[in-house]
Each structure stands twice: as C-alpha cells, then as structure tokens.
Amino acid sequence: MSTVWSERGALVVAVLASVAVLGAGCAITRTETGQPMPTPPAGLEKFYGQTVQWGECTGFGGRDDRLPPNTDCARITVPVDYAAPDGPTAQIAVSRVRATGHRIGSLLMNPGGPGESGLGMSSLGNKTPLAERFDRVGFDPRGVGSSTPSIVCQTAQEQDAERAEPQEDYSPEGIADAEADNRRYADRCTERTGKNFLAHVGTREVVQDLDVLRAALGDPKLSYVGYSYGTKIGSAYAEKFPERVRALVLDGAIDSSQDPVQESLRQAAGFQKVFDAYTADCARQSDCPLGTDPAQAVRRFRELVDPLWDKPAPTTDPRGLSYGDALTGVRQALYTDELWKALTLGLSELRDGRGDTLLLLADLYDGRRDDGTYTNTTDAFNAIRCVDDPRITDRAVTGRQDAEYRKAAPFLDDGRGTGAAPLELCTAWPVPNTSEPHRISVTGLPTTVVVSTTEDPATPYQAGVDLAAQLGAALITYRGNRHTVALAGGVPCVDDAVIAYLIDLTEPAPGLTC
Numbered sequence: 001m002s003t004v005w006s007e008r009g010a011l012v013v014a015v016l017a018s019v020a021v022l023g024a025g026c027a028i029t030r031t032e033t034g035q036p037m038p039t040p041p042a043g044l045e046k047f048y049g050q051t052v053q054w055g056e057c058t059g060f061g062g063r064d065d066r067l068p069p070n071t072d073c074a075r076i077t078v079p080v081d082y083a084a085p086d087g088p089t090a091q092i093a094v095s096r097v098r099a100t101g102h103r104i105g106s107l108l109m110n111p112g113g114p115g116e117s118g119l120g121m122s123s124l125g126n127k128t129p130l131a132e133r134f135d136r137v138g139f140d141p142r143g144v145g146s147s148t149p150s151i152v153c154q155t156a157q158e159q160d161a162e163r164a165e166p167q168e169d170y171s172p173e174g175i176a177d178a179e180a181d182n183r184r185y186a187d188r189c190t191e192r193t194g195k196n197f198l199a200h201v202g203t204r205e206v207v208q209d210l211d212v213l214r215a216a217l218g219d220p221k222l223s224y225v226g227y228s229y230g231t232k233i234g235s236a237y238a239e240k241f242p243e244r245v246r247a248l249v250l251d252g253a254i255d256s257s258q259d260p261v262q263e264s265l266r267q268a269a270g271f272q273k274v275f276d277a278y279t280a281d282c283a284r285q286s287d288c289p290l291g292t293d294p295a296q297a298v299r300r301f302r303e304l305v306d307p308l309w310d311k312p313a314p315t316t317d318p319r320g321l322s323y324g325d326a327l328t329g330v331r332q333a334l335y336t337d338e339l340w341k342a343l344t345l346g347l348s349e350l351r352d353g354r355g356d357t358l359l360l361l362a363d364l365y366d367g368r369r370d371d372g373t374y375t376n377t378t379d380a381f382n383a384i385r386c387v388d389d390p391r392i393t394d395r396a397v398t399g400r401q402d403a404e405y406r407k408a409a410p411f412l413d414d415g416r417g418t419g420a421a422p423l424e425l426c427t428a429w430p431v432p433n434t435s436e437p438h439r440i441s442v443t444g445l446p447t448t449v450v451v452s453t454t455e456d457p458a459t460p461y462q463a464g465v466d467l468a469a470q471l472g473a474a475l476i477t478y479r480g481n482r483h484t485v486a487l488a489g490g491v492p493c494v495d496d497a498v499i500a501y502l503i504d505l506t507e508p509a510p511g512l513t514c
Helices: 012-016 119-123 129-133 156-164 172-193 203-216 229-240 260-282 294-309 323-333 337-351 356-366 377-388 395-408 461-471 492-504
Strands: 072-079 089-097 105-110 134-139 222-227 245-251 449-453 474-478
Touching (some): 072 203, 089 119, 089 203, 105 119, 105 203, 105 229, 119 134, 129 134, 129 492, 203 222, 203 229, 222 229, 222 492, 229 245, 229 461, 260 294, 260 337, 260 395, 323 356, 461 474, 474 492
Parallel strands (some): 105 134, 105 222, 245 449
Antiparallel strands (some): 072 089, 089 134
16 A cells, blocks of 8 residues: 555654534533533534443553553444434544542543544543543544444454565556555455445544533533644634633644645654754764764665665564564654664664564554554544545646655655655545645634644644644743653643643743743
8 A cells, every 4th residue: 555645643652651513502501610511503412412321441442452440431422424413323432530639620632643542541641630620531533443433444464464565666567556555445445444434534523523522521611632633633623613612732733724745745854853863862872773973874774774675674573574664663763752762772673684673663653462453543544634635636746745755854765766656545535535724713712722842753843833823822832852742741841831721721921942
C-alpha cells in the first residue's frame, strides 16, 4: 500500500505506556451545578437523554488492553448517520476515573491519531488537582479501539506481510503496482467495515458524538483536553458548538486551514529539525552510531538504512527488519527525546547487523501486540483521514510533493526519486470526503488554550500559533523536542498553567513560554 504523506500523531505518554444542526435552546433539566442543560436536537432526544451505565472494564482496553482498577467503563449509543437517527447505530467506548473531591464536572480527553484509543486517558492527571475536581473521561472515537463497529481493513497476517514487502520504486511500473495495492486495500476496507460506516467515521461525526457524550455525562458545557488529532476534534467542536464550551486545551495543534500537501511538507521539515537535534546530541557521545560530526549524520544514516532496501536485517523475531520498518522505527523515536537512547541503541544494532530495537519501535508505532495481533490504529488512521481530507488526484501535484518532501527531510530521502509518485491511498477510497481545509471563524467562544512545542515533529510549532490566532486562544509555548507536553511531559510551567485554566478558568499569562 502506498502510504499517505502524513504522520500519525498521538499524546506521547500514551505511546510510551499507551449533519444535524444542533442548536442551543431552553433548558430541559439542570445539572448538579444548577446550570441549564441545552435542549437536544429534534430527533436525537433518545441519544442525548441516555443514561450511562458504568461498570467493570472487562473487554475494554487501550493499546495494551489493560486499564487501572479504579476505572469504570461504559458504552454510549450514537447514530451512524446523524441525518438518519432512526438508522443503524454505533457504540462509543468510554472510561472514567471519578473525582475524589469537590467535583466540577467531567473532563474529556483524547490522545490523537487519528485512530488511537483514548480509554487510557482517564488516568491522565493522577496526582494533580484535576483528579480531585473532575471525573476524568477517555473515549475511543467511533470505529476506533473498543468502540463498535470497528474499522477493519487488514488481518494481522496481511499487515505483517505488507510491512515486509520490498520497497516499490517510482518507475512507471512501481507506481502502477503501488496504486493497485491501494485499490486492493480500499476494497478490503469496504468489504470488512462496510461502505456506509466508512462514510461516517470522520471528524464531522466525532464532534457530534462528543456532544452526545457531554450530555449523557450530565455536563451543560464541555471541558476537554485534546492532543494532536484530538486538537482537530476540539477545534471543530468549538466551531460547531461554541456556546457549549467551558474549557478547551489543545496541545500539538493541527491547523485545519492547511491542505494535505502543506501539512505533509511542514511535518517533513519538522522531523528533519528533530533528527538534526538528535544527531547533535548523539554526536557528543564517542560511540554515536552516526559519528561525531553532525554535518555527516544524514550520509551515515543513509549508509545504515539503504542496504535494507534489498535485504532485511536479522532480528530475534523471525520477521526481520525491513527498510520500511526501519524508517517507521526511527520516526517513532523522534516523537520524544525520551526515546533518543532507544534510537541510538537501534542504530548501533543496525551498524552491527541487527534490527531488534528498531523493529520494536516500529511495532509500537503500528500497534502490534506481543502476541502478533494489532490494534486497528493504522486502518482507522487511513479511514478517518480519507474522509477528513480532500483527494489529491493530480499526478503533477503528487510528483512535486514527493520531490519537495525529499528536500525538506533529507534523512528520509532514499535517493531514488524520479519526479513522479503514486496517487495516494485516498484516491481509491470508496466514499467521498466530508471535510475541507478552512480557517476557523467562530463567535461566542470563551477563551481557550493552545499549547505548541517549538521542535514538535508531527505538529510543528507554527500550526499551534496559527490555530491560536483563529480561535482567539491563549498560546503557551514550550521550548523542547517532543510531540505534545501538557500533563504528560513533567513540565510544571506548562502543567500549572493548564490546571489553573481547567479548574478556575484562569487564563495563562500572555506570551507564556516554558
């Protein structure tokens, strides 16, 4: 399968561990805080008025299928198509850790992706005042993780086989093979997931699910923390339901005004900056596998990985390390400087003819479990992205995009560019996209908070600056090398400001930089 030119992003701690118009109206009930609940939209009353039945978390789980013992779990019912509420329904998996003190309400959280399970998010904020004041709630967006129906395109065996495939060159024959691969993948998704459900897995529907969940939890307004793709969910919610927002923290921002080409090229440049920062750090060690001269690091890196194009490196696992898996493992390690030691180990092993650590890092990115099964992260990522983004159908555009990507990220350039490239996977997708790039323009939104990291590879800093400007949000800048930081990076300067905002709605100091 020809991969999309977009990196999947998620809250780092999660990886390391883990159409209806809905208008406000008169109140139909009051919450424990005495605030009125918005009137549910006509035809959707049964969804908005459902009672959440909390219970044990058996059968629920995140990346490692385990949730802490103090976690409750439930499922809420939503229509697959909000324009046809009497039609098929879906179940959204939800987790909760209850507030231990004077409760404000629920704090909903999402780690990103798209395609990452959010159930483990309910443990985020342990040992902070958030645990006292909020029921912390995680959820798996429709089609993802433990939510049903599930987006399914590949079996574990098929995914292993795809990862092991030799790289396709960008000759006319190689391009034709890649595009045929894309069509086969899309056909399997249609057969195994269903065309109707695939048409309704985008952010457009997730935002409406989030509003149903808010109401079912008894909250008149939404308090939400979103990371990476979770910022797209949060900003889209703010755009659709500004009067229902209490507090939004968006960390690792996606700027919805960017088209897919702009986004991919910004990411390429972001990953190159972090790769350069890593190699400068590595060069201070006498045994750095890329040598002690950062100016030669790209060349030495390519000398290590290029031979894998023709011959995988042996691993204890019988699969071996393919060229594609090696690059996936490297990119995974660049999401946070906490994984730089693992990257150095992996590159040192590769220098010595082994690929074990890089394979483990690639498995982490792809959601492969110890028993050889996979989460549905990759399939969900593809399905959601293909209904969220416009299609790139001009071969001249894909050719230029490939050439510019190689220039922006030399460490990822195999030197085999031809000026042409395959049409991406989404051009073979069986359903149309439901969103378009646009600048967010919203009135009546309270102050929100955007956190952006200067050296974030997957969601580069400028995207956070731009999103904050569109939302009129307070911007917190973190100077560091990682993807997302709030409540998970151990940075008190960021965490204190975010917690004060979520609890007391205290705006961060103007221009706060940590």
